[in-house]
Amino acid sequence: MSRRRDRERQEQGRARRRRTMIVAIASIVGVIGVLGLMTLVGGASESSAAGGGSGGDPTLVAAANLRPCPTSTGSVTAVVDGLPSDPLPCLGTGPDFSLAALTGKPAIVNVWGSWCPPCREELPWFAALDKAAAGQLQIVGVDVSDTADSALTTLADIGVHYPSVFDPQGKTRVSLQWAGGTPVTLLVRADGSIAYRIEGRVPDEATLRALVAEHLGVTIGAS
Numbered sequence: 001m002s003r004r005r006d007r008e009r010q011e012q013g014r015a016r017r018r019r020t021m022i023v024a025i026a027s028i029v030g031v032i033g034v035l036g037l038m039t040l041v042g043g044a045s046e047s048s049a050a051g052g053g054s055g056g057d058p059t060l061v062a063a064a065n066l067r068p069c070p071t072s073t074g075s076v077t078a079v080v081d082g083l084p085s086d087p088l089p090c091l092g093t094g095p096d097f098s099l100a101a102l103t104g105k106p107a108i109v110n111v112w113g114s115w116c117p118p119c120r121e122e123l124p125w126f127a128a129l130d131k132a133a134a135g136q137l138q139i140v141g142v143d144v145s146d147t148a149d150s151a152l153t154t155l156a157d158i159g160v161h162y163p164s165v166f167d168p169q170g171k172t173r174v175s176l177q178w179a180g181g182t183p184v185t186l187l188v189r190a191d192g193s194i195a196y197r198i199e200g201r202v203p204d205e206a207t208l209r210a211l212v213a214e215h216l217g218v219t220i221g222a223s
């Protein structure tokens with residue numbers, strides 16, 4: 001009887017060890033599966049932000065009807081007193097774009113957000129200037145600390161069609177020096193250097209056009 005009880009206890013011990021091992025293996029497999037899923041999701045999100053535009057609701061992308069960001073091929077080097085060379089996703093759809101590639105003709109870079117009332121107030125003036133300039137100027141927005149859907153909705157409502165790059169994490173806070181608040185507008189010479197900087201909302205459309213004429217040499221008549 002003593003031997004039988006010993007064998008039973010040994011069998012019960014082996015059974016407990018097998019159950020413990022099975023539970024441990026199942027837990028490890030579960031953790032690996034979760035980590036793998038997180039990697040896939042993170043990779044897909046990173047891919048979208050890196051090369052396929054900022055995403056956003058396709059209906060809103062279509063409604064905004066933004067022009068594609070200018071094409072920047074190869075590596076882009078920032079000029080002294082110029083725009084940053086780090087690529088940013090194009091708002092809506094399109095490849096990443098480096099602001100430092102805005103050369104060849106004068107440009108306006110407007111840092112804005114849909115959450116910023118002064119930004120929304122001045123956006124119609126930039127839209128009108130873009131339309132009246134007829135290719136004499138490049139205008140690009142930099143949408144910061146925002147969501148793609150909110151930005152696209154704002155642009156569609158106002159009728160802005162020039163391109164914007166998307167900076168939801170505020171990476172340009174230092175490079176474009178908007179830490180003190182938005183909007184910020186940069187008037188950029190054809191060689192890529194910054195000619196003039198406007199902190200806060202432009203006073204009015206007439207002032208915007210006067211500053212463009214003074215600092216960039218591009219005269220656009222009244223709308």
